[in-house]
Structures are given as structure tokens and as C-alpha cells.
Amino acid sequence: AQSVTQPDIHITVSEGASLELRCNYSYGATPYLFWYVQSPGQGLQLLLKYFSGDTLVQGIKGFEAEFKRSQSSFNLRKPSVHWSDAAEYFCAVGASGTYKYIFGTGTRLKVLA
Amino acid sequence: NAGVTQTPKFQVLKTGQSMTLQCAQDMNHNSMYWYRQDPGMGLRLIYYSASEGTTDKGEVPNGYNVSRLNKREFSLRLESAAPSQTSVYFCASSDSGAGDLEQYFGPGTRLTVT
Numbered sequence: 001a002q003s004v005t006q007p008d009i010h011i012t013v014s015e016g017a018s019l020e021l022r023c024n025y026s027y028g029a030t031p032y033l034f035w036y037v038q039s040p041g042q043g044l045q046l047l048l049k050y051f052s053g054d055t056l057v058q059g060i061k062g063f064e065a066e067f068k069r070s071q072s073s074f075n076l077r078k079p080s081v082h083w084s085d086a087a088e089y090f091c092a093v094g095a096s097g098t099y100k101y102i103f104g105t106g107t108r109l110k111v112l113a
Numbered sequence: 114n115a116g117v118t119q120t121p122k123f124q125v126l127k128t129g130q131s132m133t134l135q136c137a138q139d140m141n142h143n144s145m146y147w148y149r150q151d152p153g154m155g156l157r158l159i160y161y162s163a164s165e166g167t168t169d170k171g172e173v174p175n176g177y178n179v180s181r182l183n184k185r186e187f188s189l190r191l192e193s194a195a196p197s198q199t200s201v202y203f204c205a206s207s208d209s210g211a212g213d214l215e216q217y218f219g220p221g222t223r224l225t226v227t
Contacts, residue, residue: 009153034215043117043203043218044156090155100171101216103155 002027004093006104013081014112021076021107023091032094033074034101035065039087047089050074061085086111115139117219119204125225126194134189134222136204144207145187146171146216147179149200156203162187194226 003026013019025031032051036044048059055067065076074091091104117138126132138145143164148156148171158171162181176198178190187206191198201223205216 036218041221043220044205044216045218046215049215100158100161103157105153105155 002031002093002095002102004091004102004104006089006091006107008107009105010108010110012110012112015083016080019076019078019081019085019109021089021091021109023074023076023104024072025074025091025093026072027093027095029095030069033065033067034092034094035059035063035074035076036090036092037061037087038090038106044090047076081109081111083111083113085109117204117206117217119202119219119222121222122220123223125227126191127227128195130194131190131192132194132224133191134202134204134224135186136188136219137186138204138206138217139185140206140208140217141184142206142208142217143184144209145181146205146207147177147187147189148203148205149173149198150203150221151200159189159202191224194224196226198224199226200224 005024034049035047038044047063048057050057050067088106088108090106092101094101120135146161147159150156157173160179162168165184180188201221203221204219207214207216
């Protein structure tokens, strides 16, 4: 069965520091992988997605993620965090031919000034 | 474009009351979804509609019904609300629903059942 694990419930970083949010998935075939961001009181916005090809994908707001098949991971990174990045981040996995995403439980990011 | 819109934004119900959450999208998407979001549980799929005229159960369909009114609109109905249905509800849409395309989310409806 498909599953997505985000091991970190909360992460706190200082503004300007680098960030890595972890995501591990379980799926038999090559999955379609997504990172979404949710600002307080808002809906989810897509940051980036991976379908195939280059394993390092670039997204909006300076985020990137790397697909590592051997580790079943799709970690989200940003070299220098801004205070406006404080939000909740969700990793999700989908599969071709299905209509369902599986979302992780989310990681809440706090940014210290 | 407004994208995905949801009404109402907030709602308080008493146990046993019914209500319908409305969702509309103006992106000509084929597929639409209803999720609920609860603390520590991420988003869980309630129902989805792969295309106009079809609906299917998701992970947590009990206590809910849906109607795909037309290509634009997908409503979620609670027939007899229970406190366990206190949650934030999100509607989403995507172009094909084949799992490979991004979903676009509405701003959510915060529902409290007392």
C-alpha cells in the first residue's frame, strides 16, 4: 500500500539558515511526488513536483527537492530560509492511473528572526 | 480566475443538523476532490469525482455524501453532523485526476460540530 512519512512534526530554524524537510514514501512503482505548502488559514499551494527525469527538481519560492529512489525519499530543501517561509509543509504521493493522493501528516516550520 | 472557491468559510452546527459545503472551480478541470484536515493526520480524502457524472469513495467517506452538479461544482453534504466531523474541509480540482497532475486547493471551510 502507498504511504508517506514525514518524520518531523515541527522544525525550527533561524532566518537565513538552510532547511531540509524529510519525506519518505512507500510505493511499488515510480511514484509521482509533490510538496505543498499551507500558510495559516489558507489552502495548499504546490511548491514542486517530480514525475520522472532529473532527480533534482526546482520549485517556487527558491525550494528544491531531490528524489532518491534507493532511499525512497523526496526531501525538500532551501539554502536560506526567510521569515515568510513559516508554514506547514506536506509531502504527497500519487500514481499514474489512480485518482488518489496520499498526503503525509505535515511538518510545521517555525522561523526565528 | 478565482481558481477553487468554497462556501462557507466557517460554520458551526449542532449535533444532528445537516449542511452542504459548496465548491466550484473555474479552470475547466475534470476531477474534483473533498478532503478533511485534522491535526496530526494530514489530509484525508473523503470523496472524489474523476469526471462529471462520476463519484467515488475515498479513505473516510462515512457520514458524507457528494454531488457532482456539473463540471464546475462539487458539493459535500453532512446529513446528520457529529462532533467527530469537526474539521477543516478542503475542496480541490485537477485536470485529469490520474494521480500525476497537481491538485489546486480552495481556501477551506472550518466546521465545528457541538
